[in-house]
Amino acid sequence: MRLKKLVIGNTSVKNNVLMAPMAGYTDYAFRSMVTELGAGITYTELVSAKGLIYGGKNNSALLYCGGDYENTVAQIFGSEEYFMRAACESEYLKNFNIIDINMGCPVPKVFKNGDGSALLSDIKKAERLVRECVKSGKNITVKIRIGLKKGDDIATEFSKMAEDSGAKAITIHGRVREDYYSGEPNFSAIERAKSAVSIPVIANGGIFTEKDAADMMDKTGADGVMLARGGIANPFLFSSLTGTKTDYTLKSFMTEHLLRMQKLRGDMTAVEFRKFVPYYLKGKIGVKDIKAAINSSCSVEEIVDLIAKL
Ligand SMILES: Cc1cc2nc3c(=O)[nH]c(=O)nc-3n(C[C@H](O)[C@H](O)[C@H](O)COP(=O)(O)O)c2cc1C
Known part of the structure; x- marks a missing residue:
């Protein structure tokens, strides 16, 4: 893996493993x-652009980054120019250097509203959104899929549109969309798009x-x-890919993650943490009973003890 810094607009990103x-x-x-563990940015x-304007109750929690704006990108979704730009200019996003527009979400609830991957079928609308968000003065980036249906490849066209409209990556x-999360990514579609633009191109899928x-x-x-699911299944991929030294073991990583969640979320922590466990323990031998016990526990203290027994 060729490690390098990335420049996204006027922002320098410490490495290219995101x-x-x-x-x-x-x-x-x-x-x-x-x-x-070394991730370049996270x-x-x-987060819904409209929700940011109407003051959805989870906005602050979703965007909270402990002041670490240098390493955090805020991702928004929506399909109305007014709300998208207003979101970029809102108090919520004031301190973020980079704002990413979601044009890949396949989930029906999002798609039916014309948001997320639905934008891939309307490049003119997508272009208007990018141009409007760019007017906010933020470094705007875009995240796409390569199309909706098998055989589609809109990656080059959309990458050019994004660059021409002022997107910075x-x-x-x-x-x-039809693939959801399965199957091998189409490397050549990404390669063609990469050779058509000068802004940084980040490749995603199946790593x-x-x-x-x-x-x-x-x-x-x-x-x-x-990295997406691979970054959860093996967070240590960040340290190995970026050459970042760490003292964490899987057990200490899981425990620390759980405790940070507790600080952030309080009561719901144990239940929320459970969904990470199949990722963390996938392929590990002899952990069946502990996995089951974690899955039925509602107590952070109990889960800490169970992790220690792994
Ligand atoms: C549970 C889940 C939630 C996701 N949420 C988002 C999201 O909020 N925004 C986004 O752009 N992509 C989202 N994605 C897509 C991932 O960012 C990534 O593009 C996709 O999982 C492919 O990468 P992978 O094969 O390495 O997992 C999500 C994927 C999963 C599995």
Whole structure:
């Protein structure tokens, strides 16, 4: 994996191994953990632009980054120019240097509203959104899929549009909406897009090992990689890919993550933490009983003890 710095608009990013936005997972507790392991930047989960304007009650929690604006990108979604620009200019996003526009979310609730990946079928509308957000003066980036249906490849066209409209980087998830999260990413679609633009291109999809990251870089020529499920299943990929030294073991990482979640969320921590456990313990032998016990526990203290027994 070719490690390098990234320049996104007027912002310098310390390396090109990024942690993806993941709804329900990438809160500050998790983001701060992988930042310690070397992640170049991390993304908040998608936050509704309209919600930011109407003052949705979770906004502050979703965007909380402990003041670490240098390493955090805020991701927004929506399809109305007014709300998207207003969100970029809102108090909530005032301190973020980089704002990413979600054009990849496949979830029906989002898609039916014309948001997320629905924008991939309307490049003119997508262009208007990017141009309007750019007017906020923020470094705007875009995250896309390569289309909606099998065989689609809009990556080059959208990357050019994003660059021409003033976006400062583009992330390409090399799958179509129909794929959701399965199948091999389309490396050549990312490669074609990369050779058509000068802004940084970040490649995403199916990176679970160091070899996957190296292959992604080699096959696409991208400027960087974005880990999503692989970053949760093996957060230590960040340290190995970036050469960051760490004293964490899996057990101490899990415990610290749980305690940071507790600080952030209080009561709901144990229940929320459980969804990480299948990722953390995937493929580990002899952990079945402990996994089951964690899954039925509602107590942080109990889970800390169970992790110690792993
Ligand atoms: C549970 C889950 C939540 C996600 N939430 C977001 C999100 O909020 N914003 C976004 O742009 N992509 C989101 N994604 C997509 C990921 O960022 C990434 O593009 C996708 O998982 C492909 O990468 P992977 O194959 O390495 O997992 C999500 C994916 C998953 C599995």
